[in-house]
Amino acid sequence: MVNRIWQHHFGRGIVATTNNFGKLGTPPSHPELLDWLAHRFMDNGWSIKAMHRLICTSAAYQQTSIPGAEALRLDPDNALFTRQHRIKLTAEELRDTLLVAGGSLDRTIGGISVKDLQIPRRTLYLTAVRSDRSSFRMLFDGADPNTVVEARNDSVVAPQALWLLNHPFAMDQASKLAQRLPLEAKQDPANGITWLYRELFSRTPSVAEINLAAQLIGGDQATPASWEILCHALMCSNEFLFVD
Structure with missing residues (x-):
C-alpha cells in the first residue's frame, strides 16, 4: 500500500x-x-x-x-x-483543474455517474464505457477499465494538444475563466495577466511574460475576446499540464 x-x-x-x-x-x-x-x-x-x-x-x-x-x-x-x-496531470486531475479554473467545479459528494463531459461534476463521477476507446479518459491515459492497471501510460501526443485547443469543453472553461477576471484587473493589462498567472500557476509572471501576454491581448485595447484567447493559451501550456 x-x-x-x-x-x-x-x-x-x-x-x-x-x-x-x-x-x-x-x-x-x-x-x-x-x-x-x-x-x-x-x-x-x-x-x-x-x-x-x-x-x-x-x-x-x-x-x-x-x-x-x-x-x-x-x-x-x-x-x-x-x-x-516531472509528472503530467492524470485525465481526472486535468479535467477537474479545468473546471476549477473556470470556477464551475461541482464538489457534491456521491450520486450517480454522468455521461456528458460538459456536466461540471468531478471526473470521478464520469461514466466509464469499457468499449469506448475514444473517450476523454483514454486520450489522456486514463486507466483501462477492462483490466488491473499497475501503472498508467504516460504519453504526450498531438491529439491531446488538439483536444485542449479545439474541444468545446476546454474552450468553455477558458471563456468562464476570462469572465472571472476582476473588472479592475481587466482595466490594467499587467494586473489582469498577473491575476491569471497566480490563479493558474500559483506564481507571479516575469516581465517578459507580462509583455508577451499584453502584446497578445492588444495592451490597453484588450477586448473580452482577446482575454479569452489568453486564458485559453495559458490553459494549453505545459505549465498547466505538468507538476514540476
Whole structure:
C-alpha cells in the first residue's frame, strides 16, 4: 500500500513493479525506507491520509524536478529519487483543474455517474464505457477499465494538444475563466495577466511574460475576446499540464 502511495506522488514506486513483489519483480531502490514507511503506516492506524501527509511534507517530495549536474551524473534515470519526477496531470486531475479554473467545479459528494463531459461534476463521477476507446479518459491515459492497471501510460501526443485547443469543453472553461477576471484587473493589462498567472500557476509572471501576454491581448485595447484567447493559451501550456 505505501509503495502504491509513493508511486502516486513520485510517478514510480520504491518497488517499480507495483504488482510484483516477488523474485521476478524489480528489487526496491530503498528497502529500508520501504520498511520504515510500512511500519509508520501500521503505527498510524493504517491511515492513508497520514501517509499522504508524511510523503508530501518530506524533503524528497519537495525537491525540484530540475537536476543538478552532480545528481544527473550519479543518477541519470532518477532511479534513486535524487530529484522530483516531472509528472503530467492524470485525465481526472486535468479535467477537474479545468473546471476549477473556470470556477464551475461541482464538489457534491456521491450520486450517480454522468455521461456528458460538459456536466461540471468531478471526473470521478464520469461514466466509464469499457468499449469506448475514444473517450476523454483514454486520450489522456486514463486507466483501462477492462483490466488491473499497475501503472498508467504516460504519453504526450498531438491529439491531446488538439483536444485542449479545439474541444468545446476546454474552450468553455477558458471563456468562464476570462469572465472571472476582476473588472479592475481587466482595466490594467499587467494586473489582469498577473491575476491569471497566480490563479493558474500559483506564481507571479516575469516581465517578459507580462509583455508577451499584453502584446497578445492588444495592451490597453484588450477586448473580452482577446482575454479569452489568453486564458485559453495559458490553459494549453505545459505549465498547466505538468507538476514540476
